[in-house]
Amino acid sequence: MRPRPTRYALPLAPAVVLALGILLLGALELLQSHKEAAGRGEENARNLADVLAEQTERTFQAVDFTLLGIRDAWTAAPDMPDNDLRFRESLTERLKALPYVRALYVIGPDGFIAHDTDYPSTPRVSLADRPYFKAHQQDPALGLHVAQPLRSRSVGVWFVSFSRRINRPDGSFGGIVVAAVEPRYFERFYGALSVGEDGFIALLMRDGTLLARSPVSEEAIGKSFAAVEPLNTHLSRSPQGVFWGASPIDGMTRVIGYRALGTVPAVVNVGLARQTVFRSWREHAAVVSVSAAILLGLVIVLIVLVQKGRRRDQAEQVRLSRAQRLEGLGRIAGGIAHDLGNTIRIMQSTFRLLRPSLADRPDALSLLGDASQALGGATAMIERLLAFARRQDLRPEITVIDGRIDGFAPILRQAAGPRITLDLRLSATGRAARLDPVQLEATLLNLVLNARDAMPDGGTIIVETMDVGRPLDSGKHLIPAADGRWVQVTVADTGIGMPSAVLERAFDPFFTTKGQGNGLGLSQVLGFVQQSSGDVELDSEEGRGTTVRLLFPAVPLGGQADGYSKPETAISGEPHPRLEAALREIPSRHSGPDPMGPRRQRG
The missing domain is CATH 1.10.287 (Helix Hairpins)
Structure with missing residues (x-):
């Protein structure tokens, strides 16, 4: 009888629970470590934004202090001629202390540059149309003004103007003092910081205008990103914070920390790429996954071994x-x-x-x-x-199995009938067993007749021999072969097969499902094989055919074996009396010609 898998469901429950527990613990560990990695990334982005904001604010304060000093020096000498040498030298000294400023200059009330660190290379053009000039001209109360990035008319590079108004003693507009701050300075400074692959640092005005960015994006400088976070909603709620979002420049998702400057309407953003934030988590996840896989593999192997053992x-x-x-x-x-x-x-x-x-x-x-x-x-x-x-009385002889079956093949083919194909696969060459050759023939004939009856619509019967090292699934009662080898004879069909209830009683004497015969066929097969120190294995499944394996202990070939390599009764003369007895019920089991022909009827 085949084992029922449902009987093993309950004993396997602990192993299944263990496997599910491993998966659950692994998932919880990955979720927790993922949350911690995200928290560390947010904290790093927030801290870096705070540090850069403080550094940027000090930079802007240094620029403003310089502008105030220049304004006071010019106010002390209002009648100073344009491009005064001593005043220009003082501007140059001040410029050396500001590496982030490209040039310092004073614009008179008429819009032309009066003093300039770039003199005499600066072209004489009116700057009255510049937005930063107009802003101070129109608003006397305007303090430090940081304008949008512009391209220099003299050298053609981007700059951000930091400017202060100059008032005459009577309070009228006397011009402005300007520091041209280069975004490239901030880009180089930001680029020297480690924000990981695909990270960025950006400096924006509160209105969304991009002043500087690392990595450099020339086409983005001067553009407005007012509709993008954090300028859209986050900044109105808090002057500093952190959030996850996609960059409008490259579309990559990052964790972004931001902080608004206190003295200048500007915001510093720091973005860390998702792959950078979760790089250590992925390594940890790989270790956890491999460990869980190994444990699950061990559990599965344990389940398989337990299943096989049971x-x-x-x-x-x-x-x-x-x-x-x-x-x-x-x-x-x-x-x-x-x-x-x-x-x-x-x-x-x-x-x-x-x-x-x-x-x-x-x-x-x-x-x-x-x-x-x-x-x-x-x-x-x-x-x-x-x-x-x-x-029963047996006459055992050292018999070459392949030779005996090959000589008996014509009778087996007649017994199989015209609609059945008999396929011989004899591969136990040179192997012999000590048994009664006539009973072996009767056994094979019996199995072929059973296989034929199981295929009413025709099919294939396979008779196969092989040399095996041990009997498959055999009991402990078998006598070991002399050299540890066994001869296996297999008879397989492609017929209707047997249900498990029939398979359980297949070897019982007088048990038959055919409605005819005495039900002693397989009983005789089992008795003969076991009396020959062998064993029988029977496998069958409904709709997929039946396989019968006969196992005989192999014996070394002696001088007598050659005389039995071909059964004489199968090729000439009268059948052996015991083979005759095995064939007596053949006419009742098939409607075809008698396999023994006229020779059987002589007796």
Whole structure:
């Protein structure tokens, strides 16, 4: 009987719970570590934004202090001529202390540059149209003004103007003092900081105008990003913070820390790429995943081993139960066969004594012949019962299996019938076993007839031999082969197969599902093989056919073996008497020609 998988569901529950526990713990660990990695990334972005904001604010304050000093110096000498040498030298000294400023200059009320650190290379052009000039001209109360980035008309580079208004003693507009701050300074400074691959640092005005960015994006400088976070909503809620979002420049998702400057309407943004933030987490996740996979693999292996062990134990219990049942049936059958055999021999002796006295009575002799023939059938049944009980008389010989089957193949093909293909696959070359060759032929014939009956619409019967190192799934009662080798003979069909209930009782004597025959075929097969120190394995599944394996211990080839490589009874002469007994019920099992032909009818 095949093991039922549902019987193992409950014992396997702890292993399944363990596997689920491993998966759950691994998932919880990954979720927790992912949350911690995200928190560390947010903290790093926030801290870096705070540091850069403070540094940028100090830079802007230094620029403003310089502008205030220049304004005070110019106010002290309002009648100073344009491009005064001493004043220009003081501007140059101040410029040296400001590496982030490209130029310092003073614009008169008429819009032309009066003093400039770039003199005399600066072209004389009016700057009255510049937005920063107009802003101070129109608003006397305007303090430090930081304008949007512009391109210099003299050198063609981007700059951000930091400017202060100059008032005359009477309070009227006297011009402005300007510091041209280069965004490239901030880009170089930001670029020297480590924000990881695909990270960025940006400096923006509160209105969204981009002043500087690292990595450099020339096309983005001067553009407005007022609709982008944090300028859109976050900055109105808090002057500093952190959030996750996608960059409008490259579309990459990052964790962004921001902080608004206190003295200048500007904002510093620091973005750390997701792959940078979660790089250590991915490494940790890989370790956790591999560890979980190893543990799950061990659990799965444990489950498989437990399943195999339990199935093997159950199969052995089923085998042992079947062997005990068949052993009991064998003892009963042997006793019955022995007693019936004695009775039949007495009756046969009586019939032989009656024949001379009935020589002149043909009708009585005919009845006596019918009775003798019936007793002959009973004798064949008794022989099969004795074979099942392992008490039959065998004539074991060292027999080359492949040679015997090859010589018997014509009879097997006749028994299979015209609609069945008999496929011989003899690969146990040179291997021999000590057994009764005639009973081997009767066994093969019996199995072929069973296979034929299981394929009413035709099919294929495979008769295969092979040399195996150990008997597959065999019991412990087998006698080991002399050299540890076994000869396996397999008969497989593509027929209707057997349900498990039928498979369980297949070897029981007198059990049949055909509605005809005496149900002793497989019983005789089992008895013969076990009496030959071998074993039988039977596998079957409904709709997929049946396979019968006969296992015999291999013996070394001796001088006698060559004489039995081809069975003489299979190729010439009369069949062996015991083979004749095995064939007697063939006409009742098929409608085709008698496999033994006219030779069987001579007796």
